[in-house]
Amino acid sequence: MADTARRFAQQKLKPGYRSREAAGCIERTLIQEMGALGFLGAELPQAQGGLGADCVTSGLLLEEISAGDFNVGYLNLLVSLCGQIIATHATPDTSIEWLPQVIAGTALPALALTEPHAGSDAARLKLKARADGDDYLLDGEKTSISLATQADIAVVFVRTGAEADGAKGISAFLVDLNSPGISRSAFDDLGSRAVGRGSIFFDGVRVPRRHLLGEANRGFVQVMHGFDYSRALIGLQCLALARTSLDETWRYCAERHAFGKALTAFQGVTFPLAECETQYQAARWLCLRTLWLRDQGLPHSAEAAMCKWWAPKLAAEIVQQCLLTHGHGGYSSSLPFEQRLRDVLGLQIGDGTAQIMKMIIARHMTGAA
Ligand SMILES: Cc1cc2nc3c(=O)[nH]c(=O)nc-3n(C[C@H](O)[C@H](O)[C@H](O)COP(=O)(O)OP(=O)(O)OC[C@H]3O[C@@H](n4cnc5c(N)ncnc54)[C@H](O)[C@@H]3O)c2cc1C
Known part of the structure; x- marks a missing residue:
């Protein structure tokens, strides 16, 4: 499956990496093709449109897709994150209504937690739901989604x-974003513009009670466990960019000559790349092991936090090293390194910053978790 995903990503995604940034979106036809080929949410239950594969397999697919276009990899990430939440916490009716569409790539999911005044300290969120008969009415704002x-x-x-x-007073809902009362605005971002990060406004949005995910007032505690999954996936998504950049850079060093020799003859050029290779391997295995722990039903919150603070930072450092090794050409938009660097920087913040991840690790090590 990973081989098929690699061929698809290299042939169909990689050539459009830059043009998708200019368009500010990802083509719907492409997403549906990915769904039909089983690349989205492969670990989700077969009864609801998934392949019933394991999380490691889903991680390998996301890695291949991200190597073709890092921003298309967000789809794999969000389908897996939201898909697992829906599969685990939605009522059977809600799940069967939405999950097959999500996996087929016909209904794109987002995860809306952050608010203007509540990011790292997400439990301070204010978006309000009040009961109204069999429904809830939602008012407020989500941002940076x-x-x-x-x-x-x-x-x-x-x-x-x-x-x-x-x-303890937070619930999670599945909300149809085409409902009356929803409006959206887009951010003018440094990178990952094809993803379309932005704000979602809720003005008396009616949501049926059966769209509650998990128990009322327990959504935060129950549903947030899903992030242990997305953190390992984000690590692989970022490292895929690093891998592609390293492969291209080794090739470039063999072809480019200076002072009468190929760049590969200079240890000043190859040693930094050798260090990148070492750290890349270690970080990738950490991510895969974290997914494996999840597949075995073993605790993996601390490991997931390690993936999340380290892999995006390392990937940004590797991409920067590859950009520098390409000399003046690396700094130009004629090569993809500048876009990759802008894109990968965002995921040092998205899904939780390094400081918050280190707090999670420390809590586990001190027995406070
Ligand atoms: C590319 C991208 C994609 C995103 N996608 C989503 C999404 O899909 N859905 C969603 O809900 N959100 C999303 N976010 C928002 C993201 O989750 C938040 O930005 C993040 O959790 C940090 O919150 P904040 O920006 O409000 O920073 P703040 O919480 O205001 O923190 C500011 C700084 O202070 C540090 N800090 C805060 N508290 C502490 C502490 N106790 N100790 C030490 N340092 C601390 C932080 O690490 C950070 O460096 C995305 C963000 C980005 C950049």
């Missing part, structure tokens, strides 16, 4: 209890 401009549905974290209750 990946795929905000393109998504059809979102897993939205909402305050159903008192603000003083913190995390």
Whole structure:
């Protein structure tokens, strides 16, 4: 499956990496093709349109897709993250209504947690839901949401209890983003412009009670466990860019000559790349092992946090090293390194910053988790 995904990504995704940035979106036909080929949410249950594969397999597919176009890899990430949340916490009716569409690439999912005043400290969120008969009415704003401009549905974290209750007063809902009362605006981002990060505004949006994910007021505690999965996937997504950049750079060094020799003859050129190779391998194995732990049903929160703080940072450093090794050409938009660097920087913040990840690791090590 990974071989098929690699061929697809190299032939169909890689050539459009730059033009998708200019367009500010990912082509729907392409996404549906990915769905039909089984590249999205492969680990989700067969009964709901997935392949029932393991999380390691899904990670390998995401890695191949991201090597073709890092931003298309966001789709794999969000389908897996939201798909697992829906499969685990939605009612059977809600799940069967939406999950097959998500996996087929006909309904794009987003995850809406961050608010203007609540990012790292997400439990302070304010978006309010009030009960109205068999429905809830949602009012407030989510911001910094990946795929905000393109998504059809979102897993939205909402305050159903008192603000003083913190995390204990938060529920998660599946919201149809084409509902009346929803509006969106796009950010002018440094990178990953094809993903369309932005804000989603809720003005009396009616959501049926059966769209509750998990129990009322327990959504934060129950659903947030899904992030242990996305953190390992993000590591692989970022490292895929590093791998592609390293492969291209080794080839370039063999072809480019200076002072009468190929660049590969100079240890000043090859030693930094050798260090990148070593760290790349270690980080990739950490991500794959974290997915394997998940597949075995073993604890992996600390490992997932390690993947999330280290792999995106390392990938950015590797891409920067590859850019520098390409000399003046690396700095130009005629080569993809500058776009890759801009793109990969975002995921040092998205899904939680390094500081928050290190807090999670420290809590586990000190027994406070
Ligand atoms: C590319 C990208 C994609 C994103 N996609 C999504 C998405 O799809 N859905 C979504 O809900 N959100 C998304 N986000 C938002 C992201 O999750 C938040 O930006 C992130 O959690 C940090 O929150 P903040 O920006 O409000 O920073 P703040 O919480 O205000 O933090 C600012 C700085 O202070 C540091 N800090 C905060 N508290 C502490 C502490 N206790 N100790 C040490 N340092 C601390 C942080 O690490 C950070 O460096 C995305 C962000 C980006 C950049």
